[in-house]
Amino acid sequence: MKQLSIGIDIGGTNTKIGLVDAQGNMYGESVLSTRQYPDFDQYIEELYISIQTLIKNADMQIELVGVGIGAPNANYYNGTIENAANLVWRGVVPVVEKMKRFFPNIPVIITNDANAAAIGEMIYGGARGMKDFIVITLGTGLGSGFVANGKLIYGHDSFAGELGHVIVNRTSAGRACGCGRKGCLETYVSATGIKRTVFKLLADHLEESEFRDISFNDLTAEMITKAALNGDPLAIEAFEYTGMLLGQALADAVTITSPEAIFLFGGLAKAGKYLFEPTKKYMEMHMLANFRNKVKLLPSGIDGKNAAILGASALVWESIGNREKTQNAECD
Amino acid sequence: MKQLSIGIDIGGTNTKIGLVDAQGNMYGESVLSTRQYPDFDQYIEELYISIQTLIKNADMQIELVGVGIGAPNANYYNGTIENAANLVWRGVVPVVEKMKRFFPNIPVIITNDANAAAIGEMIYGGARGMKDFIVITLGTGLGSGFVANGKLIYGHDSFAGELGHVIVNRTSAGRACGCGRKGCLETYVSATGIKRTVFKLLADHLEESEFRDISFNDLTAEMITKAALNGDPLAIEAFEYTGMLLGQALADAVTITSPEAIFLFGGLAKAGKYLFEPTKKYMEMHMLANFRNKVKLLPSGIDGKNAAILGASALVWESIGNREKTQNAECD
Numbered sequence: 001m002k003q004l005s006i007g008i009d010i011g012g013t014n015t016k017i018g019l020v021d022a023q024g025n026m027y028g029e030s031v032l033s034t035r036q037y038p039d040f041d042q043y044i045e046e047l048y049i050s051i052q053t054l055i056k057n058a059d060m061q062i063e064l065v066g067v068g069i070g071a072p073n074a075n076y077y078n079g080t081i082e083n084a085a086n087l088v089w090r091g092v093v094p095v096v097e098k099m100k101r102f103f104p105n106i107p108v109i110i111t112n113d114a115n116a117a118a119i120g121e122m123i124y125g126g127a128r129g130m131k132d133f134i135v136i137t138l139g140t141g142l143g144s145g146f147v148a149n150g151k152l153i154y155g156h157d158s159f160a161g162e163l164g165h166v167i168v169n170r171t172s173a174g175r176a177c178g179c180g181r182k183g184c185l186e187t188y189v190s191a192t193g194i195k196r197t198v199f200k201l202l203a204d205h206l207e208e209s210e211f212r213d214i215s216f217n218d219l220t221a222e223m224i225t226k227a228a229l230n231g232d233p234l235a236i237e238a239f240e241y242t243g244m245l246l247g248q249a250l251a252d253a254v255t256i257t258s259p260e261a262i263f264l265f266g267g268l269a270k271a272g273k274y275l276f277e278p279t280k281k282y283m284e285m286h287m288l289a290n291f292r293n294k295v296k297l298l299p300s301g302i303d304g305k306n307a308a309i310l311g312a313s314a315l316v317w318e319s320i321g322n323r324e325k326t327q328n329a330e331c332d
Numbered sequence: 333m334k335q336l337s338i339g340i341d342i343g344g345t346n347t348k349i350g351l352v353d354a355q356g357n358m359y360g361e362s363v364l365s366t367r368q369y370p371d372f373d374q375y376i377e378e379l380y381i382s383i384q385t386l387i388k389n390a391d392m393q394i395e396l397v398g399v400g401i402g403a404p405n406a407n408y409y410n411g412t413i414e415n416a417a418n419l420v421w422r423g424v425v426p427v428v429e430k431m432k433r434f435f436p437n438i439p440v441i442i443t444n445d446a447n448a449a450a451i452g453e454m455i456y457g458g459a460r461g462m463k464d465f466i467v468i469t470l471g472t473g474l475g476s477g478f479v480a481n482g483k484l485i486y487g488h489d490s491f492a493g494e495l496g497h498v499i500v501n502r503t504s505a506g507r508a509c510g511c512g513r514k515g516c517l518e519t520y521v522s523a524t525g526i527k528r529t530v531f532k533l534l535a536d537h538l539e540e541s542e543f544r545d546i547s548f549n550d551l552t553a554e555m556i557t558k559a560a561l562n563g564d565p566l567a568i569e570a571f572e573y574t575g576m577l578l579g580q581a582l583a584d585a586v587t588i589t590s591p592e593a594i595f596l597f598g599g600l601a602k603a604g605k606y607l608f609e610p611t612k613k614y615m616e617m618h619m620l621a622n623f624r625n626k627v628k629l630l631p632s633g634i635d636g637k638n639a640a641i642l643g644a645s646a647l648v649w650e651s652i653g654n655r656e657k658t659q660n661a662e663c664d
Contacts, residue, residue, distance in 0.1 A: 132487050148487065148492070149480075151480075153480040154481075156590050156591055156627075157590055159590050160480070160590035161588065161590075162588070162590075167583075252584075255497050256478060256485075256492060256498075256588060257478070257487050257492050258485075258486070258494075288494060288497045290489070
């Protein structure tokens with residue numbers, strides 16, 4: 001009987017589902033359209049059918065140990081998704097309660113994508129054995145998961161870890177953020193942020209650049225990475241600027257939680273040295289002396305095609321691990 | 333048999349010692365000169381004698397349950413004080429190891445002053461029952477203790493919680509900090525910081541002020557508070573500026589740990605509304621929408637003459653509480 005957890009990654013377009021063992025091996029995966037089910041009850045039923053099919057197709061004796069879900073705007077404490085702009089369901093959606101009807105006897109856990117990435121890093125990835133670390137997810141925005149004393153910091157209301165919304169530019173020139181404020185870190189450091197930086201550089205400089213023939217909407221972070229690889233000075237400067245702001249913000253974050261390592265996860269982290277080198281340089285340059293040259297800056301150890309499913313499934317193993325640790329601790 | 337813990341506050345000039353019960357009541361206190369004992373072994377012997385005298389004078393049946401120590405530059409994990417500029421002992425001092433010779437059978441715990449204040453707040457003060465909160469200590473510098481998931485964040489190397497050293501001014505005009513960098517929060521927000529602000533205002537403005545007759549070395553934060561109470565516009569402006577920078581920094585800190593409350597502790601917090609009102613105003617003004625009007629800004633519940641002893645003694649009750657919680661949890 002193989003113990004497996006179900007990892008579910010709910011995105012605006014698709015929901016990805018996978019069966020995962022305690023070592024992070026996948027025993028089947030499938031995809032369900034999220035957008036196709038504006039009726040949430042119907043969505044949950046379809047999700048349940050997809051899971052049943054996955055289990056059947058795995059064709060082995062399975063003991064399901066839990067369901068882990070990663071989703072935008074997820075509230076870990078309440079088991080809900082709350083006012084997620086990019087999902088078809090409005091208001092507060094009771095995900096865990098509805099899933100529990102189909103899985104009454106095993107844990108069902110939900111958290112946001114960046115928190116799931118952090119737990120995934122702790123269970124399967126580069127943070128195994130670490131008690132204090134930070135995961136930064138660089139996608140459309142900048143997400144983060146902070147782990148201290150071996151536990152994810154959810155905070156009082158489950159919405160901790162919003163490093164993308166610390167203010168890094170308090171002047172009137174601070175970039176407008178989707179949150180309604182100005183100068184948030186994610187307006188500079190994210191796939192969208194670096195696009196904005198490229199356009200700022202096109203405005204400020206005179207040099208020719210391959211980007212002068214591309215519209216904002218056509219430009220992608222991958223194109224900027226590719227241009228940097230080809231030696232485009234403007235692309236390299238954009239990464240330098242991105243790394244400077246990220247490095248400064250990380251130096252500040254280190255003073256608060258003193259992590260052993262910081263992991264960079266997501267599309268922009270694929271730029272490798274173009275992002276890591278300036279980030280590391282400016283992080284150390286701005287670091288309080290106690291912490292200088294002590295904090296590792298690492299690529300994620302789970303970052304790949306199935307990272308979101310892995311992160312979600314890790315929620316289950318983490319919760320089982322905590323239960324066992326508590327049971328075993330000093331019980332004699 | 334009364335269960336009591338020993339709280340020890342090691343300062344540059346004096347060491348304060350108290351016997352404290354689980355409710356924060358004092359059963360005797362005494363003072364030992366720190367400076368008089370550059371020989372650390374001799375200091376520890378004198379400290380032990382002071383404790384024995386305290387216990388004798390208490391004149392009751394006492395069960396000592398542990399020793400808690402608050403000290404600058406204390407390393408919680410190693411039980412040491414490391415390179416404390418204001419103490420007579422150089423290098424790394426093995427405080428816990430030496431104390432353990434006199435108290436081999438009870439826990440001996442050391443941490444820095446701000447962390448002790450945070451644990452004190454949790455055990456005896458306004459944070460009782462809270463799992464996520466921040467304590468800011470406003471003395472010569474700015475210290476902080478972050479609690480998440482009911483546990484103090486020590487971080488990988490025990491030096492977490494240095495909010496005084498996040499950078500709030502990255503321009504060349506950033507104030508020089510004792511840490512060797514520029515623009516750290518504590519150069520603006522602390523007893524010394526507000527003095528610097530008063531002198532900046534005296535330089536920038538023309539108005540008459542009682543501060544024009546006072547030297548920098550003669551000026552104290554208490555004098556600025558008193559002047560604000562008397563309606564001095566320059567003093568009120570200095571508090572407004574201090575509150576603005578503290579409020580902005582707290583709004584950023586909230587995005588990371590999402591606390592239920594933030595406690596202000598120490599001399600400058602005694603300024604009451606002159607500090608709290610601008611801090612609250614700017615904190616809310618700069619807060620990410622999720623957190624707006626949710627985080628309490630409160631005066632410390634243990635702040636007083638014995639706060640440092642209470643904080644140190646609370647380390648013991650906290651450690652006993654954690655042990656009991658682990659023992660009782662799901663052991664059946």
